[in-house]
Amino acid sequence: MNKPERGPQARNREETRERILAAAERVFAEYGFEGASLSRIAAEANLPKSNIVYYFETKKKLYRLVVENIFNVWREAADAIQPDNDPEQALGDYIDTKLELARQRPYGSKVWANEIIQRAPIVQDYLEGELRSWTDDRIRVMNHWIAEGRIRPINPRNLLYAIWATTQHYADFKHQIQTLNEDKELSEAQWQDTKRAVKDILIQGVALRSE
Amino acid sequence: MNKPERGPQARNREETRERILAAAERVFAEYGFEGASLSRIAAEANLPKSNIVYYFETKKKLYRLVVENIFNVWREAADAIQPDNDPEQALGDYIDTKLELARQRPYGSKVWANEIIQRAPIVQDYLEGELRSWTDDRIRVMNHWIAEGRIRPINPRNLLYAIWATTQHYADFKHQIQTLNEDKELSEAQWQDTKRAVKDILIQGVALRSE
DNA sequence: AAAAACTTTGTCCGCTCGGTCAATAATTTT
DNA sequence: AAAATTATTGACCGAGCGGACAAAGTTTTT
Structure with missing residues (x-):
């Protein structure tokens, strides 16, 4: 049940999220919400597309955070x-x-x-x-x-x-x-x-x- | 061969082009180039999509004119x-x-x-x-x-x-x-x-x- | 009035989209 | 070390995309 013990997994989780957010900021900036595609963001972050969805659920939620x-x-x-x-x-x-x-x-x-x-x-x-x-x-x-x-x-x-x-x-x-x-x-x-x-x-x- | 005699066809042609350009300006403005779709522009101009392509050939050329x-x-x-x-x-x-x-x-x-x-x-x-x-x-x-x-x-x-x-x-x-x-x-x-x-x-x- | 040119429109195509899902791998908890 | 949880990934789906094209309708030129 205790999660926030900050093991290597938690640290990596945060790193990955940040990397995706940074990539998303660039891609949303250059293509707009509709023009940006999850696969482009994924490529920019060097991750498979499914991984993005795993961390942020939808394109819209990711965008809102940015x-x-x-x-x-x-x-x-x-x-x-x-x-x-x-x-x-x-x-x-x-x-x-x-x-x-x-x-x-x-x-x-x-x-x-x-x-x-x-x-x-x-x-x-x-x-x-x-x-x-x-x-x-x-x-x-x-x-x-x-x-x-x-x-x-x-x-x-x-x-x-x-x-x-x-x-x-x-x-x-x-x-x-x-x-x-x-x-x-x-x-x-x-x-x-x-x-x-x-x-x-x-x-x-x-x-x-x-x- | 002589076209510029400005019959009813020529006049209508120009009107239609203008209507499409105005619709395209609105749609490109609100969705960006990639986010805007020809069908949305067509709907905005009350014309079938093929008609847009007929007058402007490609989305890119239409956009450039705008x-x-x-x-x-x-x-x-x-x-x-x-x-x-x-x-x-x-x-x-x-x-x-x-x-x-x-x-x-x-x-x-x-x-x-x-x-x-x-x-x-x-x-x-x-x-x-x-x-x-x-x-x-x-x-x-x-x-x-x-x-x-x-x-x-x-x-x-x-x-x-x-x-x-x-x-x-x-x-x-x-x-x-x-x-x-x-x-x-x-x-x-x-x-x-x-x-x-x-x-x-x-x-x-x-x-x-x-x- | 026949022929040619121009315009309108519906259908179709290959492709990419956002997102689902199940299989698997890695880590953490028992 | 077994079980449970979390993370990674490829395959897949229905929907919408830009655009090609042909058939039909209209106007202009002969």
Whole structure:
């Protein structure tokens, strides 16, 4: 009856699950939910297809886990958006972290984008629950900043969307950016440039003119 | 031999093609290239599947036309980005037009997003040809503006990406925005707000501080 | 009005899909 | 070491896929 004794089997089980999840993130990102096939995911993970089904039961359940993963990562990135923090600093940190995630986890971002483009057929409940309350919290903070005259009175919702759009663009449209960069990945220096430019544009957009 | 006499047949032919293209835009947008099926497109267009094949031969060719359509619409939207125009006016107009397109042609935008997310398996040649030269032209204009000290010295490429990302976000992530808006479509007033806010953020981001 | 060209549509095909299942192998519990 | 549990895998299934094709209907050209 006692399972959680973490024998070699349990460890391997977790490793295999992670490997499948990583493969699934890549494949879902590049083909969308319907376009991704279990056999492609299996090939990517170097496992037979039946093994995937054994661990995750259905394609839909596997997909949901992938989507929830990226959402949770993003959620943590906004930790700095708190009433008492300096707005420009907090938003700058948020943008930095978000861009870093676009760089490190582009597949997750693409899966999310795909799911939303297709009108969230699988995770709509997530949007109406966790995403909505999380977003409302951040907007409340930004309204607080505006009330205190610490940033320009810009609709926080549109500001938030601008941040999301701009940062995630570097993941979702990575291929286009690369093509427009002579087919080369962005260099370290270009990433630094990008972070500076994005913050520059967006932060100056909300900063008080008097500064 | 003479065909272009535009009899009732020719007119009907064009109507049918347009109906299929419109249906295909919607279906490709919501399911991606692989997820979209010819039978779904056919059902959406109220035609038998064979008819689609008759007019467009293959799914791929039909898809390409859909993608080229939206690209051409977007291309025209940037007409105002010319060296002699006022930068803030020109960029503001571009943003306005781009947002209006996000509102009126969300499906086209979604198809484009899907194609890029999936690394442009069908239209890569387009990216390397028309998109690249078009983009370089705009960047040249913006560098000209910077050299003349008419906008802040922000990397034009990042600025362009910020504009694309932010405007297209309102099409591609329309469903998410709607969910965060109490499941209601944006009202006319909200669209006006959005246009103002987006321009406010991005234009203030490039505007000279001295103004 | 006969012939030619174009359009519409139903049927059919080989293939891949998500998922089931049973056989087997490996590990853990008794 | 026997029994029970967990993990791995190949064979298989009905369904839907993109597309080929031929028959029938319509329009245009002779």
